[in-house]
Amino acid sequence: MQTEQSKGAGAKTQRRTYAQSFLQLLHFGYQQAMSCIFPVAIFGTLAVSKWIDVPFIHRYDLILLVLIIVQYLMYRSRLETLDEIKVICVFHIIGLMLELYKVHMGSWSYPEPGYTKWLGVPLYSGFMYASVASYMCQVWRRLKMDMSGWPGMVPAVVLGAAIYANFFTHHFIPDFRWLLMALVPVVFWKTWIWYTVRTTTYRMPLTAAFLLVGFFIWLAENIATYFGAWKYPNQQETWQLVGFGKISSWFLLVIISVIIVAQLKHVKANRSK
Template sequence: MRKIFGAIRQLISFTVLQARCCAFAVALLGGIGVSRVLPHLPVARYDLVLVYGVLLTLVARRLGWESGRDTMVIAVCHVIGLLFELVKVHMGSWSYPEDAVTKIAGVPLYGGFMYAAVAGYVCRAWDLFQLRFTGYRATATTVVATAVYLNFFTHHWLPDARWLLAAAMLAVTARASVGFTVGVRRYRMPLALSFVLIGFFLWVAENAATYAGAWSYPHQLGGWQPVALGKFGAWALLISVTFVLTERVKSADRRMVSEERPDNTAATAATAVDSDLRCPSKSS
């Protein structure tokens, strides 16, 4: 019974941490949902959501949900997301059917907040779960993640290399694992598996977002229908782009701390590695 209660406590702790990581994304999605049921206003709904997203970002920064460096990562992901949206909407992959003042080439500016929310989740999880990696090949993973991002554009004109890139991502992360803390215990799981799990929950979130009217796929214009299951795989690949950006910034932060505290660096690093090596190997 003690083991059962211990497992339940760990599950509750894990759920609470995940909820804290998702706070911005849930608040953003909730605001979009509320905007759909508001009475008619002189301000377009997409414009209203943009203002809400900006205010939500300021609140999150004020509450200390993210550091200044995290905000930089989130802002970069916002811009990358808008570029992604401009191409995809132009190609008819999905659309924003409502009118708005803050709309460029069919894309409302709030669209970038979807990607910013994903980046915010990764940054929060990095700190709250105390993520540490072993066997991670930074350069190779960055190259493949860049190719993944570009393929989402080029597959409209060139052969889709999605499956080849998925195989390449599995190859470069084959020996990589992520260690994370829940309560007083450390766990470990393959990095590729974490991409798949995050991709699945992003697909679930995408279903909720399209139901709330955040955007619409062609098959949803006549009424809401579930998002195609294939988008799950797309998210599992695309999350690697956010991960690579975040890893670069977090690694730079660690180097800066090491340079400021050279006397303690070796001991701290050795303790962290030893802790990871001694932690139980589990997947979630």
């Protein structure tokens, strides 16, 4: 029969376990929040610029200027490294190319005026894709992330290129997104992502991480469209919730992001050996 002393010791151990779990959750949340500084800066700028007019400058031009300043300050304060800035620039170019094509095809639009618009696309729009790269780089470093079972450069790059190409080609040939999504767990079925919270290391299937990040980007997209970052055709008259089907698009975009970041990390690690 359990004594009062043993019951008290068990309760104390349980409270200590709960306290440790809570500390782990707080630390994880803090590192996630610090990794989201640039995305938060984007949403904050979108929100403020929607409700407050700044004289002598168009809203899209102001957003671009603010985001360039934020990136400069993050680099100068060492919140981002030079390598991370390079990755962000790559994603800015990739995103801008996709934006130019999608706006041309009528998928969405940027109706407000601006001097820094090119073919109907404001240059700040590339930063919205770059913010995903910023988050990836930051969280990778802060949580000491690593991967096991990486499929290798050829399968990963071929899949990433096919996903990116499908964003363009589905306008005039069949959309292969569901086939590509089905290939993701096949290509990455052995791949686990490892991350460390304080002194404890955890792991998660990489495909599950893709889904989680894609879902949260979809939530962020709803916030962005609400604040007028861009408008889908069904949002021209009044704001509406972005369709759940867009989660699949973000899921695929996150895969491209992870493939590029992981491949660059792998190349850099090999060079340092």
